[in-house]
Amino acid sequence: MIREQVKSAQVEAMKAGDKEKLAAVRLILAKLKDRDIELRTATSVPDDDTVVVDTLQKMVKQRRESIEMFRSGGREELAAKEEAELAVIESFLPAQMSEDDTRAAIEGIKAEVGATSVKDMGKVMAVLKERHGSVIDMSKASGLVKAALG
The missing domain is CATH 1.10.10 (Arc Repressor Mutant, subunit A)
Known part of the structure; x- marks a missing residue:
């Protein structure tokens, strides 16, 4: 399951000392925890991978919008940070259709x-x-x- 992949990526990033990847993975886990809390009161809960993929897709959309805004505002360093997070988030998504x-x-x-x-x-x-x-x-x-x- 994707959630386990994210958790193991957190451990790997900690062991490797990769602070940027660790920060991005922690953001993902925080969003997933928020989503889990939202779903506690839901009448029908979709399977876990569906929840995770949906959450990751929303995060990807947010990052792409942020990158566009930062570039139009001349803030390349912030756009680069968002791109790094985007790459980590996309690494957990299933392969996209051509x-x-x-x-x-x-x-x-x-x-x-x-x-x-x-x-x-x-x-x-x-x-x-x-x-x-x-x-x-x-x-x-x-x-x-x-x-x-x-």
Whole structure:
């Protein structure tokens, strides 16, 4: 399971004295703990890997937005720090689908749900996230779906 990989990466980073990786792994573990606390009151709890992947994807999105803002503000040193964290976070995510595979999945779902225009984008995105949410960057997929339906 991914959570065990993160915990073992923390131990490895401590032993190796890799302070940057250790800090990033601790951020991940803190976010996971927050998410666990949120889910205590939930009526239905998804399996652990789903929770971990969802949390990591949100962290990746946040880092990418921060990098963009830091670069536009001329703060390269902060952008570099965020990029280092991003690399650590992405190392725990399952391998992402290629753009060609994503396009093929979108076309299949589009035909399946009978989507013909941008009005049907929500239907396609919902099925895409349900089936491939853990291996697709949904922000990039959104643009691909819009292009396929446009």
